[in-house]
Amino acid sequence: MTDPIIALFVFSIFTALAFLFFAPRHGFLTRWKRTNRRMQRVLIEDALKHLYDCEFKKIPCTVQSLAGSLVISTDEAAKLITRLADMGLLLMQNGDIKLTPDGRSYALRVIRVHRLWEKFLADETSVPETEWHASAEFQEHKLTPDKAEELAAKIGNPNFDPHGDPIPSPTGEMPPTKGSSILTLKSGEFAQITHIEDEPEAVFAQLVAQGLYVGMQVMMIEHSNERVRIAADGEEIILAPLFANNITVAPVAEEERITTPMHTLSSLMLGEEATVLGISKACRGQQRRRLMDLGVVPGTKISVEMTSATGDPTAYNIRGALVALRHQHAQQIFIQTN
Numbered sequence: 001m002t003d004p005i006i007a008l009f010v011f012s013i014f015t016a017l018a019f020l021f022f023a024p025r026h027g028f029l030t031r032w033k034r035t036n037r038r039m040q041r042v043l044i045e046d047a048l049k050h051l052y053d054c055e056f057k058k059i060p061c062t063v064q065s066l067a068g069s070l071v072i073s074t075d076e077a078a079k080l081i082t083r084l085a086d087m088g089l090l091l092m093q094n095g096d097i098k099l100t101p102d103g104r105s106y107a108l109r110v111i112r113v114h115r116l117w118e119k120f121l122a123d124e125t126s127v128p129e130t131e132w133h134a135s136a137e138f139q140e141h142k143l144t145p146d147k148a149e150e151l152a153a154k155i156g157n158p159n160f161d162p163h164g165d166p167i168p169s170p171t172g173e174m175p176p177t178k179g180s181s182i183l184t185l186k187s188g189e190f191a192q193i194t195h196i197e198d199e200p201e202a203v204f205a206q207l208v209a210q211g212l213y214v215g216m217q218v219m220m221i222e223h224s225n226e227r228v229r230i231a232a233d234g235e236e237i238i239l240a241p242l243f244a245n246n247i248t249v250a251p252v253a254e255e256e257r258i259t260t261p262m263h264t265l266s267s268l269m270l271g272e273e274a275t276v277l278g279i280s281k282a283c284r285g286q287q288r289r290r291l292m293d294l295g296v297v298p299g300t301k302i303s304v305e306m307t308s309a310t311g312d313p314t315a316y317n318i319r320g321a322l323v324a325l326r327h328q329h330a331q332q333i334f335i336q337t338n
Helices: 004-022 028-057 063-070 074-086 101-124 129-139 145-154 201-209 285-293
Strands: 090-093 096-099 190-196 217-223 228-232 235-239 247-251 273-279 301-307 314-318 321-325 333-337
Touching: 028 063, 028 074, 028 096, 028 101, 063 074, 074 090, 096 101, 101 129, 101 145, 101 285, 129 201, 273 285
Parallel strands: none
Antiparallel strands: 090 096, 190 217, 190 247, 217 228, 228 235, 273 301, 273 333, 301 314, 314 321
């Protein structure tokens, strides 16, 4: 005969396990279903983004390209395409995959959130450029439309993200873009960077490491199949053509061209004084506000007071206060020597 206490204990264990698995809100099964639905939605939204990107770039979208973009098998990509077609989000015509109006509208909503979040990170935080995209990839599936519009209002309803990509309006209109590949420039021609492609991430990281940013003025020095040499902010930058092709530029009017070398605060020697001309557009968010709060604005006099044993940071006299700045931040302050 079974001991009643043991039976009660076993029943309690089974009841507890059943509750853990089947509880309506927090059970393992409920959470698994919720996670699975979220993963399926992310897959759908990423697929729509890829389809829109192909449409925007005027390149064909195939099962293979979708599989490669989403890192799934071609069989999974084919099933996903069928599902999107059943949902009325895409059409198959003569082997071509095209978004329906509903599919395009959905894709643009996701893209809007992504680019708004990148703009927020650039202007309101100190998150490095190389981390913007990954963070936005997560938030684009998480932010509700209402939260997205609150975010847009907070950052001034921008038309472009920090990479120069247009941000769709709430109703799906795209601001006009301009420019062409930097590879179209001839030797001696001036232009301003209007867009830097942030994918692949490894290429974008290299461009950021070179100090390139949207709004920067450049001059083509040399362009060959082996390398591209440009002048930017008084420095020569050498890029592989493959990397340079990720940069879009627009012509600069002759009267707006910067033909004299740009000096930065980092070039100032001990005891020397200079006048601030401005802060590089590459300096964003909290760091830019910090410099401005310290008095680093056009017209301010700055002198080098002392250097550390390693030479970094350096102490500067800014409006009577001694301020230590790292070399990387001093490089982003343009000056005119006195």
